[in-house]
Amino acid sequence: MLNRLQESDIKLLRVFYAVASCNGFTAAEPVLRMQRPNISAAIKKLEERLDLVLCHRGRGGFQMTKEGEVVFQETKRIFNAFDNFVFNLKSLHDDYSGHITLVLMSSLPLKLSQAVSKAVKSTMQKFDDIHFNIQTRLYNEIEHVALSGECHLVVSSYDMVKPESLVFHPLGVSNTGHLYCHESHPLAKYTGDFPDSVRLEDYASVGITGLSSSNYVNEQQRMAIHTFSDSFESCLSAVLTGNYLGLLPDSLVQSNAQGLGLVAIGGEAFRFNHEFFAINGKNTILNPVLKHCIRELNYFAQQE
Template sequence: MINRLQESDIKLLRVFYAVASCNGFTAAESVLRMQRPNISAAIKKLEDRLDLVLCHRGRGGFQMSKEGEVVFQETKRIFNSFDNFVFNLKSLHDDYSGHITLVMMAGLPLNYHLAVSQAVKSTMKKFNDIHVNIQTRLYNEVEHVALSGECHLVLSTYDMVKPESVTFHPIDVKCRGRLYCAPTHPLAKYADGIPDTVKIDDYPAIGISGLSSGNYIDGERRLSIQTFSDSYDACLSAIMTGEYMGLLPDYMLEHQGKGLGLVSIKNRQFEFNHELFVMNGKNTRLNPVLRHLIKEVAYFIQQTEK
């Protein structure tokens, strides 16, 4: 088993990263500029070094093992950190080229994704030799990736106490939401407001991992959180079983939830307004490229709200 990374291990991990990203040996040949036997030998050598089976190959095609999935995610973090290090180092020499990693919170609406695409395009036009890697993370992971150096910028809502180690750039856009249930849920008949005689904590609710607990308390009423999901999309699936109610942003009803018959409990309780931010760790050097990208992301998202 490996105890310390060597330069040769990094080369082997790059081969594995390419194979996993391309979902197969054949597709990775052109990326790595290596022939398949050499790729296979490199993967076998890495498996021996790690004492793990990373992938299965055979008649069923390429498939990563559970251990391989973990190694792939960790490898992605390593190489993102390498790219960020090189980008920041170049910035010290006023060389604004290289790879930028932008993380978006999972579950943001399509129009925000399109706005980010426009912002990235604008930035790549203004600065030569800039490449932007766009990734998604779950809500409870966004603070960590901003702090860890895995990425340069994070686009996410944030409703908790803001840590001093993270810089927040407000977009001046709020993601509004409220309490929803399925049309088959017992509370669906109270769409115009829950009577005072109905105890809301008698009905199971689903929460979002990482969301501030204050969202589930409104005056004297509190939601009875029985289980958690890791994203708004997963929360929507649980709500549609008719067994749970839960908090969802209104854009879910306009996009993912359209046509599902979701019922909003319109008594102005448990409504939320979560601000949208671009965030970065204090160790991230905000050079002209990143500042321009932040400005463009804010501009194009604001345009979608008009």
């Protein structure tokens, strides 16, 4: 079993990371510039070092084990941190090249996703030899990712008390939404304010893990959360069953659920508004590259 990470282990982990990212040995060959027998030997050696089976390979194709999934996620964090360390080190020498890790909250509005792509393109055009690692995380992971040093910037909403360890750059974009149900639900007829006879606590609702303002908007009538989803997309799927109420962004409903019978209910009493930010940890060095990226994000996010 591995007790201490050595330089040779880092090389083996990079091979595994490429194989897992490419979902197979053959697909990883051009990425690693290695032949399949050498890749297979490296994975076998890593499994021996870790005393774990990381993946199955055979007629059924490539498949990671549960242990392999954990190692893959931890490896991703390690290499993100390495890339960020090298990028920050270069910045101290006024060398603005390398990889920027940008983490996006899942369920971003299309307008903001487009702003991200334009800001990334603008940054890569302005600075030579800059590359972006763009990843998506669930809302309840955002604070940890921003603080851990795994990334340079996070684009997300944030509805909790803002910690002093994070820096928030407003993007001038908000996620507006309402309380939704399926047209088969008993409350579907109440597109305006609920009458006094309606007790929201009598109806099952689905909440979003970690996003308190998407679970409780109206203090007078709190939703009865019977189950939780990890994103707005999975919340939408639960609402479509007709068994749950749920707070959903209007943009998500309009872009993904047209004709599927979703109805906004409860009027403006259950309207929510989440502001989006570019977020970085206070220890992140905001060099000219990152500053430019944040300015461009702000600019393009506010364009019609």
